[in-house]
Amino acid sequence: MKMSRCIRILCSIMPVLLCAGIPAAAQTPSCEKEGPDVKEIVMEHLGDSYWWHIGTFGDRDVTVHLPVIVRSKTTGWHCFSSGRLEGGASYEGFIIAREGKHDGKIVETVADGSEVRPLDISITKTTAGLLLNSVLTVILILSAAGWYRHRKATDAAPGGYTGMVETVVAYLVDDIIRPCVGPGWRRFAPFLLTVFFFILVNNLMGLIPFFPGGVNVTGNIAITLVLALAALIVINISGSRHYWKDIFWPDVPTWLKVPIPIIPLIEFVGIFTRPFALMIRLFANMMAGHAVILCLVCVIFVTAGMGAAVNSSMTAVSVVFNIFMNCLELLVAFLQAYVFTMLTAVFIGMSQEGKEYAGTMKSGKTED
Amino acid sequence: MGLLQPEPGLLIWMTIAFLVVFILLAKFGFPAMLKALDERKEYIDSSLKAAEKAQQKLSGLQSEMDGIRAEAERQKADILRSAAETREKILSEARARAEEQGERIIAAAKATAETEREAILRDARHQVALLSIAISEKLLRSRLDDEQSQTSLAEKLLEELDRKDTAPRKEA
Numbered sequence: 001m002k003m004s005r006c007i008r009i010l011c012s013i014m015p016v017l018l019c020a021g022i023p024a025a026a027q028t029p030s031c032e033k034e035g036p037d038v039k040e041i042v043m044e045h046l047g048d049s050y051w052w053h054i055g056t057f058g059d060r061d062v063t064v065h066l067p068v069i070v071r072s073k074t075t076g077w078h079c080f081s082s083g084r085l086e087g088g089a090s091y092e093g094f095i096i097a098r099e100g101k102h103d104g105k106i107v108e109t110v111a112d113g114s115e116v117r118p119l120d121i122s123i124t125k126t127t128a129g130l131l132l133n134s135v136l137t138v139i140l141i142l143s144a145a146g147w148y149r150h151r152k153a154t155d156a157a158p159g160g161y162t163g164m165v166e167t168v169v170a171y172l173v174d175d176i177i178r179p180c181v182g183p184g185w186r187r188f189a190p191f192l193l194t195v196f197f198f199i200l201v202n203n204l205m206g207l208i209p210f211f212p213g214g215v216n217v218t219g220n221i222a223i224t225l226v227l228a229l230a231a232l233i234v235i236n237i238s239g240s241r242h243y244w245k246d247i248f249w250p251d252v253p254t255w256l257k258v259p260i261p262i263i264p265l266i267e268f269v270g271i272f273t274r275p276f277a278l279m280i281r282l283f284a285n286m287m288a289g290h291a292v293i294l295c296l297v298c299v300i301f302v303t304a305g306m307g308a309a310v311n312s313s314m315t316a317v318s319v320v321f322n323i324f325m326n327c328l329e330l331l332v333a334f335l336q337a338y339v340f341t342m343l344t345a346v347f348i349g350m351s352q353e354g355k356e357y358a359g360t361m362k363s364g365k366t367e368d
Numbered sequence: 369m370g371l372l373q374p375e376p377g378l379l380i381w382m383t384i385a386f387l388v389v390f391i392l393l394a395k396f397g398f399p400a401m402l403k404a405l406d407e408r409k410e411y412i413d414s415s416l417k418a419a420e421k422a423q424q425k426l427s428g429l430q431s432e433m434d435g436i437r438a439e440a441e442r443q444k445a446d447i448l449r450s451a452a453e454t455r456e457k458i459l460s461e462a463r464a465r466a467e468e469q470g471e472r473i474i475a476a477a478k479a480t481a482e483t484e485r486e487a488i489l490r491d492a493r494h495q496v497a498l499l500s501i502a503i504s505e506k507l508l509r510s511r512l513d514d515e516q517s518q519t520s521l522a523e524k525l526l527e528e529l530d531r532k533d534t535a536p537r538k539e540a
Contacts, residue, residue, distance in 0.1 A: 046371055050380070071375075103370070121377040131376075134385040141397040154406030169401050171404035189402060198389055222374035230390075267496045287371065337369040 004017065034258065038298045044293055046216055047104065048124045050082035050096065054211040064211075065126055070094060071119040072108050082122070096119070129205065129215025130223065137201045172196060172341065178346035184238075184352050188345070191234055195227065196341040203286060203333030218336070219287035221279070228279035231344045236271060239351035247271065274347055278340055285336050289329045296322045 052064040065083035072078065075093065084091040085106070088098065097107045097115060106122065107115040123131070143167035154257050158166055176190050178185045202217040217223055247267040249257065255261045296318050303314040512518045 043370075048375065119376070121380055123381075124375075124378065126378055127381045130382060131386055134389045137389055138397075141393050145400045145525045146405040151404070153404065153411040157408065158529065166401060166405070170405055172403065173405070186402070188516050190398040191390065193398045194390045194393045197393070198386065220374075220378065221372055222378035223382050225374050226379060226386055230386065 035120070038295065038302060041298060042294045045294055046219060046287055046290060048126045048220070049104070050106070050122060050124055052125045052215075053126060064128075066123045067126065068094070068106060068122040069120075070106055070108075072107075073116075073118070074110070113150065124232050125215055126217055126220050126223075129212070129217045129307045130202070132203045132212055133215075133217060134198070136205070137198050140201065141197055169193060176338075176342045180342060181349045184351050184355070187238075188234065188348050191230075192341050192345055192348075195231070195344060196337050199227070199282065199337035199340055200334060203337060206286065206290065206329075207329055209332060216290045218282055218285065219285075219290050222284050224278075224279040224283040227282070227340070229273040231278055231340075231347070232272070232275040234346070235275070235347045235351050240349075240353070240355040242355065243351045243353075270299065278343055282336050282340055285332055289325070289332055293322060293325050293329065296325060 014174045050068060051066055054062040054064060058064070065086075067079060068082050068085065069079045071076070072093070078092050078094065080091060085094065085096050088096065090109070094106050094108055095115075097103055097105055100115070102117050104122055105117060110116055128250050147162040151158075157163065172193060173185075174248045181188050181192075192342065195235060199218055202223070205213045206216055206218060208214055247270075248261075248264050250263050250267060252263050253290045299318040300311070300315045303311045306314075512521065
């Protein structure tokens with residue numbers, strides 16, 4: 001019953017997921033075929049940088065220089081503005097590599113002339129966006145939660161912003177968390193809701209094309225890796241005995257378990273593949289969305305040298321497609337947060353479900 | 369591929385940021401909301417239950433009220449009927465008493481009239497007796513003017529007396 005509900009939700013959103021994937025796959029190669037700088041523009045956006053380029057107004061580049069924090073093995077901690085490294089300048093022995101393995105990253109030139117990568121915890125553009133969005137998430141949720149502090153259950157339900165947040169929370173709890181996790185849902189609800197709102201705010205902020213939005217945070221593998229890791233920990237840390245038994249001693253013919261533990265091996269790998277899929281799904285979807293939108297914008301500039309007719313018609317097409325893609329990305333922003341939360345809830349439910357069954361089986365045995 | 373390689377710096381920052389967000393929201397954010405949602409749900413449920421109970425009570429009161437009204441109607445009819453009966457009774461009693469009284473008065477008047485008549489009659493008889501005595505005296509005086517006639521009357525009277533005396537003695 002519970003699982004079938006989750007599967008139904010999954011099935012209902014599957015076509016949308018596929019739709020979101022198709023244009024991304026179809027459009028991505030096109031941005032690399034012509035135009036000398038499209039790839040660089042897109043890769044620069046999708047990747048990370050040590051400064052936050054807000055825009056070019058006339059001849060002036062407006063850039064926020066972010067702090068660089070590095071620890072060299074030989075000289076210890078260094079902290080300085082990234083402005084000092086601009087234009088390939090070297091500062092305190094650090095330089096931004098232009099090529100090679102560490103392209104675009106800060107490297108330290110050591111005594112023998114080779115470049116080594118120091119421990120780099122600089123506030124990069126993605127980090128700045130991440131911290132900003134995190135603060136925003138906390139403010140958004142706590143301001144809504146603050147409404148309840150001086151209110152009783154007998155008061156009227158909140159309207160406005162608090163009402164909106166409450167509606168989303170109630171929807172997530174009633175539609176995902178409660179049915180997918182099962183009886184112990186209350187313990188996991190804060191984590192799942194945090195994941196949802198964290199991803200949602202980061203996704204939506206990424207869609208805002210100008211400062212302080214537009215940072216590809218959730219389209220960065222490090223971000224999704226940590227989220228998936230958190231999911232992995234939460235899923236497994238409270239796994240029931242039944243859940244672990246199903247992994248290491250599943251109910252399959254004995255020759256599948258002994259002497260070569262084929263199924264246990266698959267099950268064990270499954271522990272990691274599920275969060276891994278979460279990580280890749282969110283990362284790929286958000287990155288592809290950003291890439292498609294950027295490519296579509298680049299079409300205008302790529303066709304600039306092909307005559308007025310081509311350029312203007314392609315501009316119109318580009319704008320129309322961009323509007324479409326932005327609407328789609330708006331949907332995807334919500335959908336990916338939803339899917340991540342839902343799948344995490346389903347996996348938690350799977351690790352929890354055993355607890356019930358273990359209880360009923362035990363009582364059944366004692367009755368016998 | 370650069371994009372698929374997680375940066376250690378970003379990993380550290382993300383871990384810190386996510387942990388802080390999670391701790392803050394899990395401590396101050398969502399539990400308050402979930403609690404409020406639960407409490408409101410409970411309140412709505414209890415309110416619905418109370419409303420249902422009140423509805424039942426109301427319908428019970430309605431039927432009770434109907435019963436009371438019917439009872440009152442019945443009592444009113446009873447009272448009216450008994451009042452009418454009492455009136456009839458009082459009236460008839462009064463009538464009977466008045467009749468009786470009248471009869472008694474009439475009877476008393478009759479009796480008084482009778483006694484008065486008798487008194488008048490007695491008085492009249494007395495007067496007649498006196499008159500007749502007077503007349504007879506006058507008559508006798510005129511008759512007994514001579515001695516002889518007086519003696520004969522006296523003898524006759526004595527004789528009569530004698531007869532009267534002997535007769536009862538013989539009987540004895």
